[in-house]
Amino acid sequence: MTTTEKNTERIVPRLKARYRDEIVPALKEEFQYSNPMLVPGMVKVVVNMGVGDAARDSKLIEGAVRDLATITGQRAEVRKARKSIAQFKVREGMPIGARATLRGARMWEFVDRLVSISLPRIRDFRGLSPKQFDGNGNYTFGLNDQSMFHEIDQDSIDRSRGMDITVVTTATTDEEGRSLLRQLGFPFREQ
Template identity: 75%
Template sequence: MANATAAVAGKNQPRLKQKYRDEITKTLTEEFGYANPMQVPGLVKIVVNTGVGEAARDSKVIDGAVKDLTLITGQKPQVTKARKSIAQFKLREGMPIGAHVTLRGDRAWEFLDRLLTLALPRIRDFRGLSPKQFDGNGNYTFGVQEQSIFHEINQDQIDRVRGFDITVVTTAKTDDEGRALLRALGFPFKAE
């Protein structure tokens, strides 16, 4: 047991995860009165998703979306294929129509840190995130209109502007717990 603890202590933890363990768990325990430390809401995963409707007409478009997601998240995305054919959209079953990445563990913490400290402040006329976009179970989803807010994307090599949906999945039972967790992590919510 001591060897396992030493191995974990020697490993470099993401900055936000360290802050969560040291400060945020105590704050949330006091705020909501949890009896057990396992009741404190935590981060499960982050899903970054992009839909590419033009891929139905031009199959090369999906490659740009996959490349952008790979640069932003550091992980190869899964290509989303159409589940059924829709004639009006000239869409056939099995055609690529988007891509998504699921980040867990340290990668999720590092992505969240980069998102909050580097990417969101680069959005033009940014007034904060809406605090009403919770799903009822403490999970938060928001959209980003262009990929250029991420430092990993080279501005000169953007073929077209792409938006992303980012879903932060937590273990929170209610929206209030999820909101308190994300606010403590540094999410810039608008004043209600």
């Protein structure tokens, strides 16, 4: 089997195909881009889970890494404290969180599952805040619980863990980023 045959057999994620076929032409028309390479796209998705209590109980970080690996589909990286902070009883080098950076097909699959399955499962969900952009088109939001992801077994949850999800885009303004994410299916609240 040659490399060209291998490349043609690859399955394109559903959301990426929709982005290429529908969203790129719509954004190109909306913002009057002359070059298709100017159309904003997703670069990476960073899922971060802070576990401050891991300073007292080191077993908590293992649960966070396990949950994050289950949710994202790749092994999570353990984040260690950079500085000692006496008030929080944290020493330099102690594990205090876990994160996973998703790119490529895993990123598209994760965003598709997040938007179509996980966010609608949140009780009393009114939509994401449209004001949490960073000024450069990147969007960060937090979730209070990991149980909304269908990959997590409800009976095996030892404790509720929240997480921060950052979607990094090539958009240069918040308006471009908001339009891209809205077209991808992110449910933003009306202002």
